[in-house]
Amino acid sequence: DIQMTQSPSSLSASVGDRVIITCRANETIGSYLNWYQQKPGKAPKVLIFAASRLQSGVPSRFSGSGSGTEFSLTISSLQPEDFSTYYCQQSYSMPLTFGGGTKVDI
């Protein structure tokens, strides 16, 4: 299985901050990397797919980058509704696997 490691596991930030979350795969996955946002009690929502492509309807303050084994999700200016948990997920090979999550709070 491909192991996905996110860092940090949690972070505290303020409205307006630039936030960067990283995701590392233990083997190369090309650009087969997706990012999700999950709010408490809700299903995850896809933000970024194929490492850097913004899903329709997602604000442009979210961006993704990376390829191979190192990836990042950047929120350029944190908004109150962005306080959530974020997960990366690889779709390169079976079984599909997620990172452990990064909780962003105040």
Added chain:
Amino acid sequence: QVQLQESGPGLVKSSQTLSLTCSVSGASVSSGSYHWNWIRQPAGKGLEWIGRLSTSDSPNYNPSLKGRVTITLDTSNNQFSLKVASVTAADTAVYYCARGRSFFDFWGQGTPVTVSS
């Protein structure tokens, strides 16, 4: 708009079989263009992909569930189902169904399942 809705018992006894159904509207499970997935999340923990199925592909299951999983499509009712056999407390989680190809674009709201002894 594509919508998915999970249904099934919220309480299952240990060693029995967990059975859930996902009803789909706004898309057809028989189209073959997408995979129909099950994903679970224990309380306070991360996401675990369980498996997927499409009409154009063989099913794929997570080996971590040690062959206890079966996913089936019901094209006549536009649904798909999950069965997990021989459940233990470790199978207690919120279970989500989701549509996917290279990423999961539509999800159900999730249904909690507790395994009791």
